[in-house]
Amino acid sequence: MGNLTATRPLEPWTAPTASDPVAVTLRLPGSKSMTARALVLSALANGPSTLSGPLRARDTELMAAGLRGMGAHMSTSDDERWLVRPHRLVGPAHVDVGLAGTVMRFLPPVAGLADGRITFDGDPQARTRPLGPLIGALRSLGVRIDVAGDGSLPLAVLGAGHVAGGEVVIDASASSQLVSGLLLAAPRFDRGVVVRHVGPPVPSAPHLRMTVQMLRAAGAAVDDTVPDLWAVEPGPLSGRGWEIEPDLSGAVPFFAAALVTGGEVTLQGWPRSSAQPVDRLRELLQRMGGDVTLSTDGLTVRGTGVVHGLEADLSDVSELTPALTALAMLADSPSRFTGVAHIRGHETDRIAALAREFAALGADLTESRDGLEIRPRPLRGGVFRTYADHRMAHAAAVAGLAVPGIEVDDVACTSKTMPEFPALWSAMVTGKS
Template identity: 70%
Template sequence: MAKLSVIPWRAPVAAGPVHATVQLPGSKSVTNRALVLAALATGPSTLSSPLLARDSALMVAGLRALGTHVSTAADDRWVVRPGRLHAAGHIDVGLAGTVMRFLPPVAGLAAGRVAFDGDALARRRPLGPLVEALRAIGVRVEGGPDGVLPLTVHGTGEVHGGEVVIDASASSQLVSGLLLAGARFARGITVRHVGPPVPAAPHLRMTVQMLRSAGAGVDDATPDVWSVAPGRLSGRGWQIEPDLSSALPFFAAALVTGGEVVLPGWPRSSMQPVEQVRELLRRMGADVRLGTGGLTVRGTGRVHGLDADLAGLSELAPVLAALAALADSPSTLHGIGHIRGHETDRLTVLARALGRLGTGVTELADGLRITPRPMRGGVVDTDRDHRMAHAAAVIGLAVPGVELSDVACTSKTLPEFPALWSAMTTGNR
């Protein structure tokens, strides 16, 4: 059968300042952590306003395969009932870092064989330190010498646990995966990081906070050391807050067009790095306020360049790079060398895309130096990366003729993106 070609999606140009209130789904990071904690708890849990997207669907499918009962009959309220963990023939991780790094430690607690594999690009994402850590605490893991997918975990129904030393500089998820399951290990888990700084520190803080909310004893007082005591996790209700990474392109639209975008339902106390994002947007020219109506971003239509260390905010780098390309001065985004191992090599793909649209861009070892120049339309190769699609759409607001090679890749975390984006730019909200 002939392979069907994908028709590029033309990014809508903003005819004027956008004014929109955008309802976004729950955070992927919070949803998938809550699902794992609920599966390992001693009683049922509920997830209110969870993310409905490919990454969360893959996590649900993986937990079901391991014996957890997950009811997703109501889109806005999922019910999770822990079951006896057992063998699973095959778990598809897709391209989801949370699934490929959170479920192998859970599989170590299952009685039997659990095989993991995913999309072709997933086989390039780093897993080696997690595999070695699992072996060090008594879990038998079969896999290639490169420490990437595919791999097979042979669980015995229990994991001894103890202390492991890993280099988690490729991804904070390597630590989070061990911590989330650690309370169920006989001796708990202590993870000691040795190497360059662990990226995405806010996500590690989220893991620790959620573990404590589920009743786990967690000690993170020593830098680069995290300990989870053995014990029972409690079932509970999880209120999933809106996704900050998915919100950023909409906030960027306010900045680029001189409009206003409101994200309702934002909590006063967030598990996501909202304050750092607010500060970055302010430095780029936005007015950002959190009130009873939600999180509101207003722009002037003028974007300022900036020098920013994004080590803790790497998921935001593609959209911030798009804003930098439209700015009134050069920018340097650094501290993000690890995003070469995300869904794609984001630094190379961003540099190539921005360069083809006319931006002056220099690829650094750990980031990008961006010099704004007059831009032109063209097809942006998203390389099946949802964050690349978001970045290209932001540029398309101000540059006619920008097309995305594949907008469907946004289904990974926000299937509604094309419809929400088009509605925002036309005022049909």
């Protein structure tokens, strides 16, 4: 298994066990992915922007703080409506990335446009997350970067007030964010950018499509017609209103609860047309025994109480791996997930962490280079370590629906993307707010 670093001892949270089918209508916080991209595009625009329904969580607050430190004016006091007024980007400034891949990969290209020195560092685990390909790409585009280590945090961008841009080759097989970070800032580069990916497939393709869609919505000219090649023309970005969708990845544990308990969960405020991979999620949940419908009420998932095993390549929706692994533990047949080797470089080595923690609860599963094989059998309670990873806490919560006594060592790590998670989850399972 990969290297894992346990979180500090905290008061454990006992995942509630469901005695009845869940039946709940939820309004969840906004998409982390959309909020992060909207903040960057708004800070680089030629006029003010508003974000309606943004996600207020650690990752997005760090993104806003990083942009504010470089000079953008951010008004985030209203939970439902954030205002961004672009301003000249300057240093010196320091960006705390926390454990957020979006912050550590989206803001160094922005820092290249600033006039001055911008330093970056974050949580200890952040120093192990893949960043080298982005550093190399930015250097080839004319950005000066000082790196103390081996292509990871901490680092300093020595901004010159502009970035030459041009063509760059990158291996983005570790994270689609490596490409998105370059694309989001590219309209402000002198020559724009042409990014060519060379290497194993880029994971999480829906996130790249979201980047392209949001760039175009802000007025950028983007050509993504050639596979593994993205071209962004230089030009102004328009300030605009951004309507942030509910977070689909954050909703998945709640949808999983419908399958496990034979209940029904509706996510309110879901748009008819989404930038998130809702069709792929629908397919996966239906194969595992759920029924997924979209109506004026929202996105609804219904279960029968019987979960089916699943064999699937999850490379395009790797964020779903922890919750789907927990579902697979409770299924009526084996499951096999592949295509997610890159999640070893997420907040923790998710493959190793899932294998270790579920094995400690009695699970029969095998870790492979790029996934997991799960052979369901009865689980027992025990401490489930999160390694400061919010998705690990989500997985434990899903398993806890059917397995009494699962204690999550650090449920507070869910504040990374959904501070309300423990309260929302307990209210859904117990019926008490």
